[in-house]
Amino acid sequence: MKILITEFMDVEYVELLKTNFEVTVDHDLSTNNTELKKIINSFDALIVRNKTQVTKEVLDKANNLKFVGRLGVGLDNIDTVYCKNHNIHVQPATGMNADSVAEYVINAALTLLKNIPLMHQETLIGNWPRTSISSRELRGKTIGLLGFGLIAKKVSTLAKVFEAKIIAYDPYLDPSVGNQFDTKLIDINDVFRMSDVISIHLPLTENTKNLLNYNTFKKMVKQPIIINSSRGSIVNEQDLLRAYEEKLISGFALDVYNTEPVPKAFLEKVKKNTNCILSPHVAGVTEESNKRVSEFIAKTAKEFFNL
Numbered sequence: 001m002k003i004l005i006t007e008f009m010d011v012e013y014v015e016l017l018k019t020n021f022e023v024t025v026d027h028d029l030s031t032n033n034t035e036l037k038k039i040i041n042s043f044d045a046l047i048v049r050n051k052t053q054v055t056k057e058v059l060d061k062a063n064n065l066k067f068v069g070r071l072g073v074g075l076d077n078i079d080t081v082y083c084k085n086h087n088i089h090v091q092p093a094t095g096m097n098a099d100s101v102a103e104y105v106i107n108a109a110l111t112l113l114k115n116i117p118l119m120h121q122e123t124l125i126g127n128w129p130r131t132s133i134s135s136r137e138l139r140g141k142t143i144g145l146l147g148f149g150l151i152a153k154k155v156s157t158l159a160k161v162f163e164a165k166i167i168a169y170d171p172y173l174d175p176s177v178g179n180q181f182d183t184k185l186i187d188i189n190d191v192f193r194m195s196d197v198i199s200i201h202l203p204l205t206e207n208t209k210n211l212l213n214y215n216t217f218k219k220m221v222k223q224p225i226i227i228n229s230s231r232g233s234i235v236n237e238q239d240l241l242r243a244y245e246e247k248l249i250s251g252f253a254l255d256v257y258n259t260e261p262v263p264k265a266f267l268e269k270v271k272k273n274t275n276c277i278l279s280p281h282v283a284g285v286t287e288e289s290n291k292r293v294s295e296f297i298a299k300t301a302k303e304f305f306n307l
């Protein structure tokens, strides 16, 4: 049984797979679909993160493929419809990195409400901005969550410790789901109107693409902090910068981008004295979560093949 791993996986669990599989690890294949198409035919299983594009063209060549393991949760880099139609099992590591993302969100909310990026820059150049830059508490603030799935629920639980109020928009859920987490499920425009912090926890779909754009930023009343740790194209990045310039929002944290790695052209537009945090799609990637997702996918692959 042959397994191909194209992105980083905890070494301990690559070794575990080697006890049952003939394992090939080649990270270069995550950005080289031409080569991937050439060799995929001999593999029974493929393990990826979010870089490898498991497209129809790749899958067309994968005559022996029965299992695709995703070391994470978003499946937008995998043609899941094709997999379903061709009996290829796609296995995300559901829930295994949710704690890491939830902590990232709380950290971003606190850091940006307290204007820490601005404080840091001013202090570093010898200024002493004790009174010129203000700072706020998370306590008593309203956090609006777009999507109320696994990660958003964890954010909600953590935020309660800070005595923040939580509201959320998720029309696919029964309101009683929100009640279990002391979270009111409401209309999206009310989330825009009422929130001091807006954090996005949606999948990328035709409905969610470009969901935060100039028009929606204009509906935000309380100059919220925007946090996107879900998928890049859900936020219109140019409109986000414009909204910050026009003080419609008071800061932003981006972990995900329209194009990754994020193009220089975008970075050049982010002014130095911006209250923002930019990170390279790592909200879900901690030492702990890497072990959890790797263990989960390795064990699930073994079980899938009855090994």
Ligand SMILES: NC(=O)c1ccc[n+]([C@@H]2O[C@H](COP(=O)([O-])OP(=O)(O)OC[C@H]3O[C@@H](n4cnc5c(N)ncnc54)[C@H](O)[C@@H]3O)[C@@H](O)[C@H]2O)c1
Residues within 6 Å of the ligand: 072, 073, 074, 075, 095, 097, 098, 101, 146, 147, 148, 149, 150, 151, 152, 169, 170, 171, 172, 173, 200, 201, 202, 203, 204, 205, 207, 208, 229, 230, 231, 255, 256, 281, 282, 283, 284, 285
């Ligand atoms: N940055 C990272 O490292 C990282 C790590 C893990 C997950 N993610 C991303 O975070 C996002 C959330 O993950 P999750 O595990 O909480 O997902 P989930 O599937 O548990 O929750 C998503 C929720 O969004 C809701 N939803 C779907 N379409 C909607 C729409 N049009 N309007 C409103 N609600 C809608 C669903 O009903 C569901 O409750 C995903 O995009 C995932 O890819 C990013």
